[in-house]
Amino acid sequence: MKPIYRCRVCGAFTEEPWHCDKPAALFMTGEQRVRLSKLMSAILRHIPHEAGLELGPGGWIEVEELARAIRERWRRRDLYQWVTRQHVIAVALLDPKGRFQLSSDNRRIRAAYGHSVKLELGYEPLSENELPEVLYHGTVMERLNSIIHEGLKPMRRLMVHLAARPQEAIEAARRHGSRVVLLRIDPRCLAEMGVPVYRASHVMYLAPHVPPECIKSVEKVSSGTAPAMSDA
Structure with missing residues (x-):
């Protein structure tokens, strides 16, 4: 990730x-940004305890409380003594995938998606007019057969x-193996089957499951070559 700078004039965070x-003044190195972003994701999605x-409800927590917990209670807190609420806010505001959401006054934060802890996020289902034309899901070849027969499960x-x-x-799938496949999902098919x-975020959508009927095509992805597409 790029370093984060802070404008000396208006105070805005920028890359x-x-x-x-x-x-602009250097506010956070790229290494610090990556380390803090990964830790924030882990705490807000999986391991707040x-x-x-x-x-709190919806996965929200005070920004100051999160920053203090990282400095004072995280098991590797020695690596994060520099973290303040402003560092947490900067990482959240500039995250390229919209992993985090801040309240309008920047006092509270939550992970936008990716949770394994059970909670209600409070998102409203999209109407048919709001649905994108296509969505994508990456996986690895080893899981493809069960997905084609059973669909996608959380x-x-x-x-x-x-x-x-x-x-x-594709980036998400590559964390699980090298033989990556890209699935094209039909959102309108999901709506027709009653799946909200x-x-x-601006790049991420959620569904409780994806029936196999709504997987419209499969692409084999290999580095340096164009994906080979086939109908599912």
């Missing part, structure tokens, strides 16, 4: 070293994750 026609935290997460763009789906679709 660019210049803002308001003046050099390991930082001595309890998520497994250890609360929801199935569907990406708005192929690259996000929720928008979690």
Whole structure:
């Protein structure tokens, strides 16, 4: 990830070293940003108890409380003594995948998706007019046969994750193996089958499951070559 800078004029966080026609101050290195982003995701999605935290309704928690827990109670807190509420806010605001949501006053934060802890996020199902034309899900070849027959299930997460763009789906799948396949999902098919679709961020959508009938095509993805597509 890029470093985060803070504008010396307006105070905005930015990935660019210049803002308001003046050099911006380095606020967080790229290494610090990656480390803090991964930890925030882990705590807000999966292991709040390991930082001595309890998520509120909808998965929300005070930003200051999260920053303090990371500094004072996280098991590797020695690596995070520099973290303040402003660092948490900066990571959340500039996250390229919309992993985090902040309240309008920047006092509370939650993970937008990816939870394994059980909670109600409070998203409203999209209407048919709000549905995108296509969504994507990445997986590995070893799981494809069961998916084609049984559809997509949340497994250890609360929801199935569907990406708005192929690259996000492929990146997620590559964490599980090298033989990646890209599934094209028909959101209108989901609606017709009574499966709600929720928008979690500008690049990520959620559904409780995806029936096999709504998987419209499968692409084999290999580095350096174009995907080979087949109908599901």
